[in-house]
Amino acid sequence: MHWRAITRLFGILLLLYSLSFVPSIGVALFYDDQQWDVFAISLLITACSGALLWLPNFRQKDELSLRDGFVVVTLFWVLLGVVGALPFILGLHLNVTDAVFESVSGFTTTGATVIYGIDQLPYSILYHRQQIQWLGGMGIIVLAIAILPLLGVGGMQLYRAEASGVTKHEKMTPRIAQTARVLWLIYLGLTIACALGFKLAGMTLFDAIGHAFATVATGGFSTHDASIGHYDSPAIELVAIVFMLAGGANFAIHFMAWRRHSLAPYADDPEIRGYAMIFLFGTLFVAASLYWTGAYAGSLESLRHGAFQVASILTSTGFGTATFADWPLHIPLTLVILSFTGGCAGSTAGGIKVLRILLLAKLGFRQLFHLAHPRAISVVKLGSRAVSENVLFSVWGFYVLYIITSLLLTVAMMAAGLNLESAFGAVVATINLLGPGLGEVATNFATVDPVVKWLGVFGMLVGRLEVFTLLILFVPAFWRN
Amino acid sequence: MKIIILGAGQVGSTVAQSLSGEANEITVVDRKPELLKELQDHLDIRTVLGQASHPDVLIEAGIEDADLILAVTNSDETNMVACQIAHSMFHTPTRLARVRAPDYLVHPELFAPDAVPVDVLISPEELVTTFVQHLIEQPGALQILDFLDNRVQLVALCAENGGPLVGKQLRNLGYRLPKVELRVVAIFRRDRAIVPDGETVIEADDEIFFLASRRNIHAVVAAFRPIDKPYHRIIIAGGGNIGKRLAELLESRYRVKIVERNAERCRSLAASLRRTIVLHGDASDVSLAKGESFDQADVYCAVSNDDEVNILSAMLAKRMGVRKTLAIINRSRYVDLVQGSALDIALSPAQITIGAILTHIRRGDFVAVHSLRRGAAEAIEIVAHGDHKTSRVVGRCIDELPLPEGTTVGAIARREQVIFPQRDTVIESEDHLVVFLADKAKIVEVEKLFQVAVTYI
Numbered sequence: 001m002h003w004r005a006i007t008r009l010f011g012i013l014l015l016l017y018s019l020s021f022v023p024s025i026g027v028a029l030f031y032d033d034q035q036w037d038v039f040a041i042s043l044l045i046t047a048c049s050g051a052l053l054w055l056p057n058f059r060q061k062d063e064l065s066l067r068d069g070f071v072v073v074t075l076f077w078v079l080l081g082v083v084g085a086l087p088f089i090l091g092l093h094l095n096v097t098d099a100v101f102e103s104v105s106g107f108t109t110t111g112a113t114v115i116y117g118i119d120q121l122p123y124s125i126l127y128h129r130q131q132i133q134w135l136g137g138m139g140i141i142v143l144a145i146a147i148l149p150l151l152g153v154g155g156m157q158l159y160r161a162e163a164s165g166v167t168k169h170e171k172m173t174p175r176i177a178q179t180a181r182v183l184w185l186i187y188l189g190l191t192i193a194c195a196l197g198f199k200l201a202g203m204t205l206f207d208a209i210g211h212a213f214a215t216v217a218t219g220g221f222s223t224h225d226a227s228i229g230h231y232d233s234p235a236i237e238l239v240a241i242v243f244m245l246a247g248g249a250n251f252a253i254h255f256m257a258w259r260r261h262s263l264a265p266y267a268d269d270p271e272i273r274g275y276a277m278i279f280l281f282g283t284l285f286v287a288a289s290l291y292w293t294g295a296y297a298g299s300l301e302s303l304r305h306g307a308f309q310v311a312s313i314l315t316s317t318g319f320g321t322a323t324f325a326d327w328p329l330h331i332p333l334t335l336v337i338l339s340f341t342g343g344c345a346g347s348t349a350g351g352i353k354v355l356r357i358l359l360l361a362k363l364g365f366r367q368l369f370h371l372a373h374p375r376a377i378s379v380v381k382l383g384s385r386a387v388s389e390n391v392l393f394s395v396w397g398f399y400v401l402y403i404i405t406s407l408l409l410t411v412a413m414m415a416a417g418l419n420l421e422s423a424f425g426a427v428v429a430t431i432n433l434l435g436p437g438l439g440e441v442a443t444n445f446a447t448v449d450p451v452v453k454w455l456g457v458f459g460m461l462v463g464r465l466e467v468f469t470l471l472i473l474f475v476p477a478f479w480r481n
Numbered sequence: 482m483k484i485i486i487l488g489a490g491q492v493g494s495t496v497a498q499s500l501s502g503e504a505n506e507i508t509v510v511d512r513k514p515e516l517l518k519e520l521q522d523h524l525d526i527r528t529v530l531g532q533a534s535h536p537d538v539l540i541e542a543g544i545e546d547a548d549l550i551l552a553v554t555n556s557d558e559t560n561m562v563a564c565q566i567a568h569s570m571f572h573t574p575t576r577l578a579r580v581r582a583p584d585y586l587v588h589p590e591l592f593a594p595d596a597v598p599v600d601v602l603i604s605p606e607e608l609v610t611t612f613v614q615h616l617i618e619q620p621g622a623l624q625i626l627d628f629l630d631n632r633v634q635l636v637a638l639c640a641e642n643g644g645p646l647v648g649k650q651l652r653n654l655g656y657r658l659p660k661v662e663l664r665v666v667a668i669f670r671r672d673r674a675i676v677p678d679g680e681t682v683i684e685a686d687d688e689i690f691f692l693a694s695r696r697n698i699h700a701v702v703a704a705f706r707p708i709d710k711p712y713h714r715i716i717i718a719g720g721g722n723i724g725k726r727l728a729e730l731l732e733s734r735y736r737v738k739i740v741e742r743n744a745e746r747c748r749s750l751a752a753s754l755r756r757t758i759v760l761h762g763d764a765s766d767v768s769l770a771k772g773e774s775f776d777q778a779d780v781y782c783a784v785s786n787d788d789e790v791n792i793l794s795a796m797l798a799k800r801m802g803v804r805k806t807l808a809i810i811n812r813s814r815y816v817d818l819v820q821g822s823a824l825d826i827a828l829s830p831a832q833i834t835i836g837a838i839l840t841h842i843r844r845g846d847f848v849a850v851h852s853l854r855r856g857a858a859e860a861i862e863i864v865a866h867g868d869h870k871t872s873r874v875v876g877r878c879i880d881e882l883p884l885p886e887g888t889t890v891g892a893i894a895r896r897e898q899v900i901f902p903q904r905d906t907v908i909e910s911e912d913h914l915v916v917f918l919a920d921k922a923k924i925v926e927v928e929k930l931f932q933v934a935v936t937y938i
Contacts, residue, residue, distance in 0.1 A: 375769050377747040377761045386752035 005062040006072055010079060011054025017083060018046035020135060021128075024087070028124035035124040038091040046083050070472050073143060077461055080107050080139075084132045091125050097450045104457045106132035108464040109140065109348055111220020111318040111435030112456065114446045118225045123206065126223045130210035137217025137348040138187055140464065141251050142180045186254050190246055191216045197239035202231065215240055218247040218348045220318030220435040229321040234304060240319060241311040248315030248343030249275065270383045271344050275314075275354045282310040282338050286331055293328040309335065315343045316350035318435025325425065325442035332438060336424075339432045350433025350463050352402055356395045358382065363392055401467045406431055409459050416451040426452060430459030482506070482842065483547045487533035487563055488554035489516040491811050492579065492605060495831035496551065496838055499856055501526050503925065505842070508542045511554075534562040536570060544571045551838060552578040553603070557585060561597050568598035575841055577601040581722065601841055605834040609784075609809070610726040612833050616807065616826065617731065617780055620709035621702040623688070623826055626851045628862050628915045629894040633692050635666070635851070635860050635915070636702065640687040643707035652679035654704055662901045663693035663701055666891040666917035669854070674887050674919035690853075690860075692891040692915060694899070712779035716740065716803070718764035718794050719785030720750045723809070727782065728757045738773060740764045764794040776801040783808035788815055795824040813855055832856060843924070845931045848913060852921075859921045860891075865912045867933040872910070874931055880904045885926045887919035 021043040028036035064072065084103035088094045094102065098114045105112045106129055115121070195212035199205060207223055214221045224230035228240055246254070253272055256265035266272050287299070287306030296302045305322055312319045313335045324335050342351015362380045369378060379386040406427050413423035418440060425438025426448070436443055445453060462470050472478050482505045486493050489511035497509050497520060507526040510533045511517050517528040531538035533554050544550065550567045552560035560578040567573035578599045580586060592599045615625040624637040640647050646654060651665060668675045669688040675681060683689070683705065693701050702709065715731055717724045720741030728739050728750075737757040741747050744761055751759040762769040764783065775781070781798035783791035783806070791808040792815065799806045807826035810816050820827040832852050839850035839859075846864040853860055869876035873883070879890055879902050893900040894913040900906060908914070918924060 373758055373760070373773065375760045375762050375772060377744065377751050377759045379748060379751040381752065386748075 001071065002060075002062040002064060002068055004057045004060040005064060006068060006075070007053050008057035008060045009064075009072065010075065011050050011052070011057065013076070014046050014050030014079070014083065015054060016050075017080065018043045018050060020131065021046070021087075023131065024124050024128045027127040028122070031123040033122035033124055035087075035091050035122045038087050039124060039128070041090055042083075042086040045086060067478070070469050070478070073469050074461070074465060074473060076139070077104070077107060077464060080132075080136075081457070084128075087125060087128050091122070097453050098446075101445065101453045101457055102129070103132060104460055105435075106219065106221060107136035107139070108433055108460040109133055109136045109217045109219040109316075109350070110430060110433040110460045110463075111214065112429050112437070112441070112445050112460075113221065113435075114444065114453070116225070116444065116446055118223065127206075127210060129221050130213040130219075130223070133217045133219030133221050134191065134213035136464075137219065137247070138184060140348050141183050141187060141346070182255060183251050186251060186258060187216065190243065190254075194239065194243040194246075197243065198236060201235035201239050202233055203236065211240070212243070215243045215317065215319075216247045216348070218244055218315045218317040218343065218350075218433075220312070220316075222319065227320040228308070232321075237304065237308045237321060241308055244311045244315045244317045244319070245279065247317070248347050248349035250344040250346040252346050253344075268383070271355045271358060274358050275344050278338070278341060278354065279310060279314055282314060282334070283307045286310055286334060289329070289331050289334070290327065293331075295328055310338060313434060314338045314341065314349075315347075316433045316435075318429075320436060320443070323442055324436070325438045336428050336438070339428055339434045342432060350431075352399060355382075356398060359387060359392060359395045360399055363396065398467060401471060402431075405459075405462055405467060405471070409455060412455050413452050416449050416455065418448065418452060422448075426456060427459060430456040431463040433460060433463045482549065482844075483543065484508070484842065485510065485539070485542050485544055485547045485550045487511075487550070487552040487560065488579075489513065489520055489528075490553065490555060491831045492553045492603075492834050493551075494520055495813075495829075495856075496553070496835055497524055497526055499835055499839070499852070500842060502922075508547075510538060510542050532559075534559045534566065536566055539563070539566060539571070544573060547571075547573055549573070549575040549577070549842060552576070554579075557582050561585075561599065564599045565597055568594075575600055577603060577838060577841060579603045579605065581606060601837070603834060603837050605830045606722045606726060608833045608837065609723050609828060609830050610730060612828065613723075613727055613782060613784075613807065614730050617712055617715065617735070619698055619702070620712055620779075620805070621706050622698065624853070625698070626860065628692070628849060628860070629892065629899060629913055632694060632894065632899050633892045633915060634695055634698060635690060635692050635891070635917070636698055637688060637690050637853070638702055638705055640683050640685055640689055640705040641707060642685045644683075644703075644705040646683050646704045647685055649683060650679060651677055651681045651683060654701075657704055658697075658700055661693065661697045661700055662899075663691055663697060664889075664891045664901045665689060665691045666860075666889045667858070667887070667919050669919075674858075676887060676889070676919075688854075690917060692901070692917075712804070714738075714778045715780045715782065716773075716775055716778045716798070718781065718783045718798075719791070720746050720759070721784065721786055723784045724782075725750060725753070727784065728754050732756045738778075740769070764790065765797050767797075770797070770801060775803060779804045781806045785809075788812050792819055792823065799824055816855055829855065844928045857921060859918045859924060861916050861918070861924075861927070863914055863916060863927075863931055865908055865914060865931060866910060868910060871934040872931075874908050875910045875912075876907065878905045878907045882908075883930065884916075885918075885920075885923040888923055888927060889917045891915045891917050 021039045024039040025036050081100055081104035084107060085099035088099035088102055101114055191212050194215050195208045198208035198211055210223050249272055253265050253269050257263060283306050287303040290296055290302040290306055291299050296305060308321050309324050325332055340351055341357050342353050343349025345353045345355040366378055366380055380392055409427045410423050413426050422439030422441055426441045429435055429437035429441060484505050484507050486497055486509045489509050497507055501507055501524045508529060509520055509526055510529045512532060514530055521528050529542045544567060550573050552563045554560055557580045564576040564578050567576055576599055580602050581604060591597055616622060619625055622636050622638050626635045628635060665677045667690040668677045689705060691701060713736055715735045715737045717727055717739040720739050724739055728737050731737050732754060738760055739757050740760045740762060742763055747759050747761045760773060775798055781795060781803040783795040785791055788810050795806040795808040806824040808824050810827045810829060816827045816829060836851040840847050848862040851860045865874045867875050890902055892915040893902050
């Protein structure tokens, strides 16, 4: 471990991050909501601690090893979670547990909240909540496309030497830094387009920007208690569906489409095709179920709510126009399954990811095929490219760890006092980075025990860091030199 | 004609053998003395030992006044470089080369005169796969060859008891298929050619060659054989280049299984084929054959590079009850031994390839040459030039042509039109003629017949 190099890195990171409080100060001054000093103090604390970490290690320029990568990536989310909690503690006087939960929920783009009365919050705090989601989304894209493939996490090797893979794309750019810049430009472009869409569909400028932040990041924080349902506007819901789906698609594919000025990369990519199919069939199924159970009057209304909720949950955004936990019969469980499926690899979405689900399904079919033809040799293919056995094992391992972690977290949450439905709901909401859960946590985590909240924080980090990156830190072999 | 052949492998030596009988001066170059010695012992040719792409070796082989260079060593690169040298240093007029790697073949611009100057690319794998593909698409046929821009096909088949025409005179074919235009060009009975006419009575096991257009082939084949149901299940034994290409061509329309011995190769096959089932094992392994129900298969193609393995596994498949077995057999002596009895169709890659080469070696304006019956017979497409004065062909009707015995004009292409000639059909200038020679030795006479007198410019 190159601890001093890591410390230096985080010093620089904190110094940079302290700048992110500047827009919040601006918002506070603009709306004159008396919170500017909260952000000024947060900025100072962050900048000072950054400098404290950085200055003593000024000359440390050791190359980080792959093993350091796991530590850096995990600490990155933990540290930002803590720093992002400062305004909640100073401004809203939340206790540490609630503040960290809210902040981590933001950075991991989960969108679960412990705050009631969001409509009454000061503008600057609202802005801060939306902004941490946006920054978290930005971080995860670089993490998922540029860093995790290097670490070989859960089949992400497929993306090594980026996007070359899956659909035979050329490498995006030769260097990680350059790749990151391109990805951020795309992310920024999507955000601006989304904000414009919301504005044209009738939101105020503040809401449009705030919701654009949370939509493209597939986060799910809103500036209203009733979330998107507050507006009751089909136009706004349509814009939200489009950009949630865009945020849940692989950003490498966005990049290809943008560079070639064509939509062909979307149509050619097997993962995007699977993603689109899941969305379409999920929507039809949920809409039909809503219609037949009579939850909404009319088929169009059912389709509208079905499509919005499926997009919101498949991409793990968690915006609501209705509380899906209250929908009849099998619909909540269907949505929970969709939430486990998640968006595409290399996106801001959570869940297991369509890519891995596709590979697991193909692995299953191959097993059946082998029973019928024991002497046959077959290869799991994605598009026209063969997937190596190593990657398949890695995906299989990912899936097993993901499910086991989910089950153990459910048990732990039940031990902390939740009933089965609420505990399962809380795990779905956090590990899949969804936001809304079932039962007691259907819309808000405010009422649950602090232990549940900390378990939730852990679940969100596990989900965001693709399981392996976090869990490897608990393996003794990792620390042995 | 002075011809230099680079490479004394299967194709090289078969071509040398075939051409040495036609008054050509042939020099064969190879790096292996034992191969050269073998050729020298049997054929009237010269041999040169050395690396085929080196200029001094080429000079020793007499490239300075050679008319044609045929580069068929087993290295694509050597073949291409040799053609380059022949062109740049010695201005050899005609250069033929075998290039196998698809990576080269997908860039035709590479073989332009100012790049890699190869006049004719020969790809035996491609010829063989197309050949097999034709056979599978047309059950009952032994061989299908394209002529006149694919407008007419020459089909070989074996008459079998149960066919409506077997035991009857050939003239009945016209009554049976009044609307079909076709021409039976030759019948081989116990390896002897019969010149067919209306009186000829068809016997079982006759090998019949006829010309017809593709859409009519099925109806004609059905006249000589009991009904052949279309094929569905194909087994390919051997996953080399030919096996892989064959599977690629067939897998969208047939249920294909491919058997390969090398596990590594199996993985690579599985990765590039879409619907084919790739089996790892020995093609002659009975438990594998039973487990994968080879007995239910319609066609068994043994296409590995080992003659003995191909023959034995095809025989085994035949014994298990596969409807049609075919095997690639390089050694021509084996072919006579097994074809027709032990297995249904024996393919010789060299024989299939040689036609493409002969087209460029023959004197006269040849469009296509196909070697048949292990090189004993030949079918050619030749263009008639000149007028009544300068040509011995143009302006004369078929009956007047002094064609050698056993030689038949089967079809004529005149501009857009295809004619199945009668006795009184008159040949015009620029006609393309499909001529069948039951005896290849008569080719020299046919060449002379089509030569244009010197006065013709």
